[in-house]
Amino acid sequence: MADGPDSEPASAVRRGGMTVEECQNMIQRSLRTPMVKFLKEHLEKAGCSIGSNFIKAVRCPGAMAGGYTSGGGIIVCSNHLQIQDEVTQVVIHELIHAYDDCRAANLDWHNCTHHACSEIRAGHLSGDCHYKRELLRGFLKIRGHEQDCVRRRVMKSVTANPYCSEAAAKDAMEAVWDICYNDTKPFDRAP
Numbered sequence: 001m002a003d004g005p006d007s008e009p010a011s012a013v014r015r016g017g018m019t020v021e022e023c024q025n026m027i028q029r030s031l032r033t034p035m036v037k038f039l040k041e042h043l044e045k046a047g048c049s050i051g052s053n054f055i056k057a058v059r060c061p062g063a064m065a066g067g068y069t070s071g072g073g074i075i076v077c078s079n080h081l082q083i084q085d086e087v088t089q090v091v092i093h094e095l096i097h098a099y100d101d102c103r104a105a106n107l108d109w110h111n112c113t114h115h116a117c118s119e120i121r122a123g124h125l126s127g128d129c130h131y132k133r134e135l136l137r138g139f140l141k142i143r144g145h146e147q148d149c150v151r152r153r154v155m156k157s158v159t160a161n162p163y164c165s166e167a168a169a170k171d172a173m174e175a176v177w178d179i180c181y182n183d184t185k186p187f188d189r190a191p
């Protein structure tokens, strides 16, 4: 059993994907973006330097875009992503999980509340739910869209955790929503 059963849902409508090699090159390019640099720097400051092998492109079986496992690093699913922006987005999201794992020694990915908290933060801080991305996904509601979007994605990720039923995921998300949504570390405020 993997230690951190985190998997990011891929969008419902997907064509193609890319080769593992193309994806690996996009991961390299993502490492030069300011957000990824910033998160890498703060991981190092927190005592968790990441090696060159930490983020890997792989072909994923289920409908997932990427994942993070404690001790196993980050995977980016080449077969469910198409463009640089998507790859960078997954890398940023997963680095926030890595940061949470690093700063909280007792973080337990089998605990639905811990998992939900990290998903709330990753969803909020990575910009996964920026309105332009939501428009591309076909979710057009504007008012309150950002929080609705984060909630939807938290539920998808946490219910994919074999330790969390749908009811447990929902309860966990509601219980920690305010604290975790407002916890923007290592950023001063949500980027």
Ligand SMILES: [Zn+2]
Pocket (backbone or CB within 6 Å): 006, 007, 008, 093, 097, 118, 119, 122, 157
């Ligand atoms: Zn996640």
